[in-house]
Amino acid sequence: MGMLQMTGQLLNVFTTPVGVNKEGKEFGGKDKIQILGMDTLQNGETQNKLIDLSCHDVAVFERHLGQQIMFPVGVIASGKSVVFYVPKGAAPELVGGESAI
Numbered sequence: 001m002g003m004l005q006m007t008g009q010l011l012n013v014f015t016t017p018v019g020v021n022k023e024g025k026e027f028g029g030k031d032k033i034q035i036l037g038m039d040t041l042q043n044g045e046t047q048n049k050l051i052d053l054s055c056h057d058v059a060v061f062e063r064h065l066g067q068q069i070m071f072p073v074g075v076i077a078s079g080k081s082v083v084f085y086v087p088k089g090a091a092p093e094l095v096g097g098e099s100a101i
Contacts, residue, residue, distance in 0.1 A: 008051070
């Protein structure tokens with residue numbers, strides 16, 4: 001089975017704020033990473049995109065802030081948009097072949 005890979009610069013690691021909805025149920029408090037990646041457009045030009053991804057273990061990513069990394073991603077369709085996430089147990093690799101762990 002093939003796996004999707006994402007490559008980009010790790011810009012940020014953060015936790016979303018915790019809140020309570022109208023029913024009293026707590027939400028938020030999820031660990032996330034932000035990746036700056038490039039998308040090639042139909043006319044050959046590139047567009048930078050900032051992508052937020054949920055992540056179970058941000059500690060394996062934190063030490064690589066500012067670096068170009070590659071890592072496996074999962075994808076979920078949500079309405080008309082696509083949501084990317086870091087699968088449990090996934091770890092980044094530095095672009096260039098070195099292990100990032």
